[in-house]
Amino acid sequence: MEPMQQPAEPTPDPTPSGNIEVVVHAAPKFWPFMGVGAAVGIIIALISAYTGPESPDFSRGSVAGFLAVGFAFAGVLLAGIVFLIVDRVTLKRGRRATAVPTGEPEHH
Template sequence: MADQAPAPEEPATRAEDRIESVRVRRAPKISVFLALGAGVGILVALILTFSFGGASDVSPNTGLVYTQGQVFGFLALICITAGVALGAVVALILDRRSSKHTREVRADHESVHTDEP
């Protein structure tokens, strides 16, 4: 007869089940507001770049002539930063506003613990 290995013992498990009271609210996704703010900043920089026709003039401060691409780059740095900051402020305002509309719900919290060697 062949020697058979003993069957492995199943680990002991114990489960806890309790009802808890939790607070639920809807919160805005801040990353969406930051991305929208950056998009609005790019759009504003694009509009400002082509709305003023001074790209062929010599700058009075530096004495250089800047191309429209360079002007767009400078304006994009400023407008994207301002747009992201504005998006963050709007998201924080909406987050504060949504924190007032919390509600309490009851949730079933189940946790299973195993005793593994």
């Protein structure tokens, strides 16, 4: 047995009770961007399926379903890229603020 053993529960480092500088910005929500991207892709797929020439091998409904999957996927990818761009722009426009800690820190 070692003469100096570690305690079973680590003790947290004392935190300074001073103010904390933070960046405040309006972040966009992720899921609405993805939903709009998928919806736009599906609408474009339906327009493509029902305005294009009819295939003798497949019904318009099956073509629409096939295109909807591919176009929705592409719409979600593009919406993700737009989300990242909007998030970076809002982060650059963020402002610095001072956060004042209140109360005792929570220990779990």
